[in-house]
Amino acid sequence: MRIVIIGAGAVGSYLAERLSAEGQDVVVIESDEDVAAQLQTSVDCLVVTGNGASPAVLEEAGLRDADLLIAVTTLDAVNILACNAAVRFGVPQKVARVTDPGLREGLAELGVDFIIDPEEAAAREVVLVTTRVGVSELTEFADGKLLLIGAFIDPDASIVGTTLAELREMVSGWDWLVVAIIREGETLIARGSTVIEARDHVLLMAKAGRTEEATRLLGLRTARLSKVVILGGTRIARLTAAALVEEGIQTVLIEEDRDRCVDIAEANPKLTVICGDPTDPKVLLAEGVNRADAVLGLTGWDDRNILGGLIAKKMGVGTTVVRLTRLELVKALPAGVGIDVTVSPRWAAASEILRFVRRGHIFSVVTFHDSAAEAIELEIGPSSPAIGSTLADIKLPRSLIVGGVQRGDDAFVPRGSTRIEEGDHLIVIARPEAIGAAEKLSG
Numbered sequence: 001m002r003i004v005i006i007g008a009g010a011v012g013s014y015l016a017e018r019l020s021a022e023g024q025d026v027v028v029i030e031s032d033e034d035v036a037a038q039l040q041t042s043v044d045c046l047v048v049t050g051n052g053a054s055p056a057v058l059e060e061a062g063l064r065d066a067d068l069l070i071a072v073t074t075l076d077a078v079n080i081l082a083c084n085a086a087v088r089f090g091v092p093q094k095v096a097r098v099t100d101p102g103l104r105e106g107l108a109e110l111g112v113d114f115i116i117d118p119e120e121a122a123a124r125e126v127v128l129v130t131t132r133v134g135v136s137e138l139t140e141f142a143d144g145k146l147l148l149i150g151a152f153i154d155p156d157a158s159i160v161g162t163t164l165a166e167l168r169e170m171v172s173g174w175d176w177l178v179v180a181i182i183r184e185g186e187t188l189i190a191r192g193s194t195v196i197e198a199r200d201h202v203l204l205m206a207k208a209g210r211t212e213e214a215t216r217l218l219g220l221r222t223a224r225l226s227k228v229v230i231l232g233g234t235r236i237a238r239l240t241a242a243a244l245v246e247e248g249i250q251t252v253l254i255e256e257d258r259d260r261c262v263d264i265a266e267a268n269p270k271l272t273v274i275c276g277d278p279t280d281p282k283v284l285l286a287e288g289v290n291r292a293d294a295v296l297g298l299t300g301w302d303d304r305n306i307l308g309g310l311i312a313k314k315m316g317v318g319t320t321v322v323r324l325t326r327l328e329l330v331k332a333l334p335a336g337v338g339i340d341v342t343v344s345p346r347w348a349a350a351s352e353i354l355r356f357v358r359r360g361h362i363f364s365v366v367t368f369h370d371s372a373a374e375a376i377e378l379e380i381g382p383s384s385p386a387i388g389s390t391l392a393d394i395k396l397p398r399s400l401i402v403g404g405v406q407r408g409d410d411a412f413v414p415r416g417s418t419r420i421e422e423g424d425h426l427i428v429i430a431r432p433e434a435i436g437a438a439e440k441l442s443g
Helices: 010-021 033-042 055-060 076-089 118-130 164-170 212-218 235-246 258-267 281-286 302-314 327-332 345-357 432-441
Strands: 002-006 025-030 046-049 068-071 093-097 114-116 135-141 146-152 176-183 186-189 201-207 227-231 250-255 272-275 294-297 319-323 341-343 362-368 371-379 400-407 410-412 425-430
Touching: 002 010, 002 076, 010 025, 010 033, 010 345, 025 033, 033 046, 055 076, 068 076, 068 345, 076 093, 093 345, 114 345, 118 135, 118 235, 118 294, 118 319, 118 341, 118 345, 135 201, 135 362, 135 371, 146 212, 146 400, 176 371, 176 400, 186 371, 201 212, 227 235, 227 302, 235 250, 235 258, 250 258, 258 272, 281 302, 294 302, 302 319, 345 362, 371 432, 400 432, 425 432
Parallel strands: 002 025, 002 068, 025 046, 068 093, 093 114, 227 250, 227 294, 250 272, 294 319, 319 341
Antiparallel strands: 135 146, 146 201, 176 186, 176 201, 362 371, 371 425, 400 410, 400 425
16 A cells, blocks of 8 residues: 655654554655664655645655555645645545644545544543552443453562463453553563463553453552642643543642743633742642642653653552654653653544545554554454454454454454354454454455
């Protein structure tokens, strides 16, 4: 598949790296010469320097032969114009990053097939994980009937040293299943002999409403928040604050820029806005951070978010969530250092965009911060080779597992004896080398 990406910022560069590593034919258009040169040396793709809204530049990038255009510059107008130009080039699918809600009406008529807002998606993720103590991911599949839950295993957890087969014997029913373990960047697709170790990043699939036993064994619990402190006044911070205030949670936002503080306070009178350094321990203590249920580091700077989270954890805050842009920082932060959850607009955008890249009846794709694996919801089409076979009969690759099935109005965690039917929705967790096999399941 030929994919043209416009914009080599945090989102565009990450997508270029991920897609080119999968063998996709990727071309990136970037207006900044230095950024373009840096990307060309680090990612195996063609980089064209120029304005992504220019027909001449699009022609040079080979847009006429593209299957997908992804316009993710920081300028909404450029992204929309690029999609409009792509209509004339005959590009089948066009994705645009549009952050201004006032510009979203009528975009389909201009050629935009799908709108993404990375900051908005990241803000939703922040709110979800903040209310679940210890949860690193919480994603709905099968119309909300199945949940993919991620968590880091505490060194004192009773299940440390237990195999997944032994864990199955400890639980009742078949309402949840550990599907993968991410350990030091390596994704281990679940097998009965897999042993749970301290600080493992565990991914489990569970029926909605049937997560109590699983979360108890993992040491997780749902928290009713009374106070949350947000560090920074970025757009993600504002969106998150608005959502928390709407839930009736006392929310304090700390931002250095006085003019920005005034704007935020005027836009949301129910929000407490403090003008000060969000990484200054004196400021944090003065605003009662030590009594907060959660602290969210959402400034525009990775280092400040990490520092704020570490200071908050030292003060006794139960949950710290930080926004990170640089992937290498996530890998450099082992579980238990003081940061409970990391979120990023680039990962949120990648999850939304990748379903356009995947072939077949793909409904959603979820990426993970510390792994190249993906969780994919796909529909079994009439030509699928899996129809009529059990999961055990299909002989799936060892780097792939089916964690959930939606069949009509029902959704369940499958067994090896589960027989696949046309129209089933399968939730598949796969490492990069098994993505092709996952796509073939849909037919």
